[in-house]
């Protein structure tokens with residue numbers, strides 16, 4: 001399918017994450033110009049390396065800005081940089097997210113705030129910051145929620161699940177608010193993503209997931225990034241306020 005996205009401009013939060021990298025690659029294959037965020041200066045070289053590799057492999061513009069969702073000054077500096085580089089934006093993708101495993105009694109207030117500040121307040125801050133840049137008509141916002149938003153998670157994740165529940169609700173309400181400007185807002189709700197070392201890190205979680213999923217597998221990251229990019233494209237012009245579950249049928253069992 002030709003998504004007809006060449007020359008469009010996208011901002012992606014959390015571009016160095018497992019899913020963020022896949023989204024950046026998929027956007028680049030469609031000829032989209034990309035700005036992605038990374039959290040700290042300690043990752044600046046990694047970000048530059050990804051930009052170099054994207055620009056060389058796909059011959060598209062790719063740049064990165066440092067943005068820490070826990071710092072109001074970092075966010076405002078980053079959003080000024082974004083506006084200077086991309087005075088208009090076709091696509092915003094909020095992918096950055098924090099996931100921790102805790103019982104609710106052991107979770108500290110700082111940990112609760114971090115999950116909320118990145119996952120949901122960060123989404124609002126991005127929306128507020130890029131609102132004047134977003135193309136109207138034809139702008140598109142896509143956010144990464146989780147299957148945990150709609151059903152109990154894997155245990156020890158009530159705080160994360162609450163933050164993603166808020167992300168999903170925000171997506172639907174924002175779609176309604178932005179509809180007069182013809183800016184679409186959608187989301188994806190992935191199940192457990194396949195990534196290197198996950199089996200060694202958490203074998204019981206992987207086992208439980210694989211046994212319950214209808215595809216007997218973890219979720220392929222490319223399936224999610226392809227859906228994110230499709231939702232951001234004009235091929236999805238009739239879709240807004242939707243959250244697409246991508247979990248290999250895990251939620252059905």
Ligand SMILES: NC(=O)c1ccc[n+]([C@@H]2O[C@H](COP(=O)([O-])OP(=O)(O)OC[C@H]3O[C@@H](n4cnc5c(N)ncnc54)[C@H](OP(=O)(O)O)[C@@H]3O)[C@@H](O)[C@H]2O)c1
Pocket residue numbers: 013014015016017018019020037038039040043067068069070095096097098099118144145146147189190191192193194
């Ligand atoms: N992994 C899964 O199985 C799964 C399942 C469902 C949904 N999701 C969602 O999918 C998205 C991507 O997941 P992932 O597993 O690919 O992510 P990940 O590898 O765990 O990376 C987390 C991302 O969030 C960014 N981030 C964390 N704290 C931040 C902060 N304070 N300020 C700015 N950025 C911050 C990180 O930036 P740096 O890399 O620069 O530190 C990184 O890009 C998340 O929203 C996650 O909740 C994941």
